[in-house]
Amino acid sequence: MTKHNFRSNTLPSVIMVGPVVLWLVFFIAIPLLYVAVMSFCSIDESYNIVFRFTTVNYKRLCDINYVQIYGQSILIAVLTTIVCILLAYPFSFLIARTTSKSKAFLYMLVIIPFWTNSLIRIYGWRTFLGTSGWLNMLLMKIGLVDSPVNMLFKRGTTVLGMVYCLFPYMVLPLYTAIEKLDKSLLEASSDLGAKGPQTFFRVILPLTSSGIFSGSIMVFIPTLGYFFVSDILGGGNSDVIGNLIERQFQSGNNWPLGAALSIILIVITLLLVKLYQKCGGDMESLGV
Amino acid sequence: MMDKNVIVSIKNVNKIYGGENHVVKDLNLDVYEGEFLTLLGSSGCGKTTTLRMIAGFEEITSGSITVEGEDIANKEPFERNVNTVFQSYALFPHMTIYDNVAYGLKMKKTSKEEIAKRVPEMLDLVQLGGFEKRYPSQLSGGQKQRVAIARALINRPRVLLLDEPLGALDLKLRKQMQLELKRLQRRLNITFIYVTHDQEEALSMSDRIAIMNNGVLEQVDVPEKIYEEPQTQFVATFIGETNIFEGCIESINGNNVGITLESGSVTAQTDRQFECGELVILSIRPERIRYSESPVEGFNLRGKIKEQVYVGSVLKTIIVLPNGHEVRLERLAGQKIPVSGDVYVYWAPSDIKVIHSDSNNIFKALDNIVLG
Numbered sequence: 001m002t003k004h005n006f007r008s009n010t011l012p013s014v015i016m017v018g019p020v021v022l023w024l025v026f027f028i029a030i031p032l033l034y035v036a037v038m039s040f041c042s043i044d045e046s047y048n049i050v051f052r053f054t055t056v057n058y059k060r061l062c063d064i065n066y067v068q069i070y071g072q073s074i075l076i077a078v079l080t081t082i083v084c085i086l087l088a089y090p091f092s093f094l095i096a097r098t099t100s101k102s103k104a105f106l107y108m109l110v111i112i113p114f115w116t117n118s119l120i121r122i123y124g125w126r127t128f129l130g131t132s133g134w135l136n137m138l139l140m141k142i143g144l145v146d147s148p149v150n151m152l153f154k155r156g157t158t159v160l161g162m163v164y165c166l167f168p169y170m171v172l173p174l175y176t177a178i179e180k181l182d183k184s185l186l187e188a189s190s191d192l193g194a195k196g197p198q199t200f201f202r203v204i205l206p207l208t209s210s211g212i213f214s215g216s217i218m219v220f221i222p223t224l225g226y227f228f229v230s231d232i233l234g235g236g237n238s239d240v241i242g243n244l245i246e247r248q249f250q251s252g253n254n255w256p257l258g259a260a261l262s263i264i265l266i267v268i269t270l271l272l273v274k275l276y277q278k279c280g281g282d283m284e285s286l287g288v
Numbered sequence: 289m290m291d292k293n294v295i296v297s298i299k300n301v302n303k304i305y306g307g308e309n310h311v312v313k314d315l316n317l318d319v320y321e322g323e324f325l326t327l328l329g330s331s332g333c334g335k336t337t338t339l340r341m342i343a344g345f346e347e348i349t350s351g352s353i354t355v356e357g358e359d360i361a362n363k364e365p366f367e368r369n370v371n372t373v374f375q376s377y378a379l380f381p382h383m384t385i386y387d388n389v390a391y392g393l394k395m396k397k398t399s400k401e402e403i404a405k406r407v408p409e410m411l412d413l414v415q416l417g418g419f420e421k422r423y424p425s426q427l428s429g430g431q432k433q434r435v436a437i438a439r440a441l442i443n444r445p446r447v448l449l450l451d452e453p454l455g456a457l458d459l460k461l462r463k464q465m466q467l468e469l470k471r472l473q474r475r476l477n478i479t480f481i482y483v484t485h486d487q488e489e490a491l492s493m494s495d496r497i498a499i500m501n502n503g504v505l506e507q508v509d510v511p512e513k514i515y516e517e518p519q520t521q522f523v524a525t526f527i528g529e530t531n532i533f534e535g536c537i538e539s540i541n542g543n544n545v546g547i548t549l550e551s552g553s554v555t556a557q558t559d560r561q562f563e564c565g566e567l568v569i570l571s572i573r574p575e576r577i578r579y580s581e582s583p584v585e586g587f588n589l590r591g592k593i594k595e596q597v598y599v600g601s602v603l604k605t606i607i608v609l610p611n612g613h614e615v616r617l618e619r620l621a622g623q624k625i626p627v628s629g630d631v632y633v634y635w636a637p638s639d640i641k642v643i644h645s646d647s648n649n650i651f652k653a654l655d656n657i658v659l660g
Contacts, residue, residue, distance in 0.1 A: 188378035190365040193395035
């Protein structure tokens with residue numbers, strides 16, 4: 001009886017769920033479908049899209065030049081992820097374990113850069129690292145080098161930029177995982193005769209591996225697509241898949257090929273997330 | 289106890305947090321080999337801090353702790369030959385029960401064969417044989433506690449520290465585990481230092497009880513003495529139900545003292561030193577108080593019976609004194625007792641405990657001077 005009353009007091013489900021469904025359909029499902037359809041379209045001599053079915057776009061994806069860039073993307077993504085883990089782990093540990101006052105401050109250090117456009121920040125790096133940039137000026141002033149060092153347009157510079165952009169995505173899940181770690185487990189480990197490194201590798205690391213895992217996913221996947229970082233800092237010498245896609249839609253003006261590349265990127269992402277789930281990863285810690 | 293070896297010796301230990309929070313105050317305590325010693329007190333009395341200092345999780349502000357004659361101040365927890373059973377169990381959630389119990393042995397680089405032999409033995413001892421492959425999340429609270437105990441005991445520590453290990457269990461399981469712990473301790477002959485706030489638990493399990501209050505050790509003694517011969521007002525009121533009277537020593541005749549209370553005068557027997565005119569606290573258990581309709585020699589304490597409650601094994605009686613103070617009595621049920629009317633309250637003089645009053649510091653100071 002009361003159950004019935006309760007039901008009749010709420011809005012009909014169409015009104016409750018309708019807007020969300022419409023949003024999802026118009027802004028996610030239809031565009032995605034459009035990309036998928038376009039990836040099977042052809043272009044004519046003047047680069048106009050023709051709705052004629054073809055698989056030529058996908059065949060071109062196997063071109064050796066493209067395959068090289070996939071490999072390079074993955075290499076850059078792996079390096080970025082590893083550097084992020086190495087930097088973010090001690091940092092997250094610090095935030096999670098310090099007293100409340102400095103904790104808020106350290107946390108803000110991670111969050112503040114979020115408030116500035118990442119494109120601007122990456123340009124900042126370019127100015128900083130350029131041959132007439134501050135870093136070179138400083139190095140010359142203290143006499144470490146005689147002439148400016150060319151630091152831009154290298155793979156390492158791209159990785160640096162990627163790490164810089166994606167570092168917070170590694171810190172947040174790691175922080176959550178380390179925060180959850182029960183302090184008495186560390187005491188128990190020490191009590192049972194384990195020294196610091198033994199406690200770290202046998203207790204701390206296994207119990208925070210979920211954080212490392214979800215952080216890695218959240219760094220690895222965007223790295224494949226962050227074309228502006230490799231554009232600005234890598235100068236075309238360290239392209240990722242994102243650069244290929246961007247080029248087809250811009251200078252290349254071959255939208256169907258760009259669409260096919262996008263589909264590949266989406267497939268790679270889905271496969272990685274599937275793998276993450278298979279390994280027992282928690283979807284919630286990815287923010288899904 | 290005199291012939292036993294001291295295994296843990298705590299000397300003048302203080303613990304101060306942040307320069308002002310004085311948690312443990314000048315603690316002196318010797319723990320004997322093979323005994324079951326309980327640190328008893330309400331929360332915040334410093335008992336857990338004391339235990340954590342022995343384990344090495346808290347630094348000692350001043351004083352020293354020795355285990356087997358060796359100062360442990362500069363030893364890390366992993367270098368100390370003591371093990372801890374945590375209140376929260378602190379089992380490693382990512383390891384099987386086997387790996388949890390084997391952890392300490394692995395750290396000591398014990399051979400695989402020996403680990404494979406000792407872990408099942410230890411699990412059998414805590415009646416968890418066959419649970420090797422399970423994970424902590426698959427066990428009940430009581431089972432987790434057994435694993436925690438097995439994980440600590442397998443290292444054959446000289447001293448086992450237990451921090452309210454049964455606190456999270458329900459009453460029935462707690463009673464059962466109390467007996468099991470006691471049995472284990474007797475069988476393995478390991479020194480147990482056990483922290484609890486449950487006085488019944490302390491009384492039923494311990495060889496000796498150390499009662500702490502506000503960081504101060506109030507009394508260390510066997511359970512019977514703690515109950516029968518409380519040294520301080522806190523111990524008298526903390527352990528069991530008791531009746532407290534405030535009075536003044538009127539006369540001293542050998543061990544017999546006459547004491548004036550607000551509502552009358554009474555007699556007590558004590559082997560402690562008092563002075564005439566000294567303020568004292570009297571403590572007597574409900575089951576030791578008697579009453580009669582006619583006056584008893586040495587006593588002049590009259591009251592009215594307010595209430596009688598029959599609770600099965602005993603009959604509880606409340607008598608109100610003229611100043612409004614209520615006296616609680618218990619006697620075995622079954623006897624017919626006249627209800628209502630005036631009665632005389634009395635007791636066997638040796639049943640009442642006379643304690644120096646906390647509230648009279650002048651007399652305390654005097655005592656110290658007199659006793660040197």
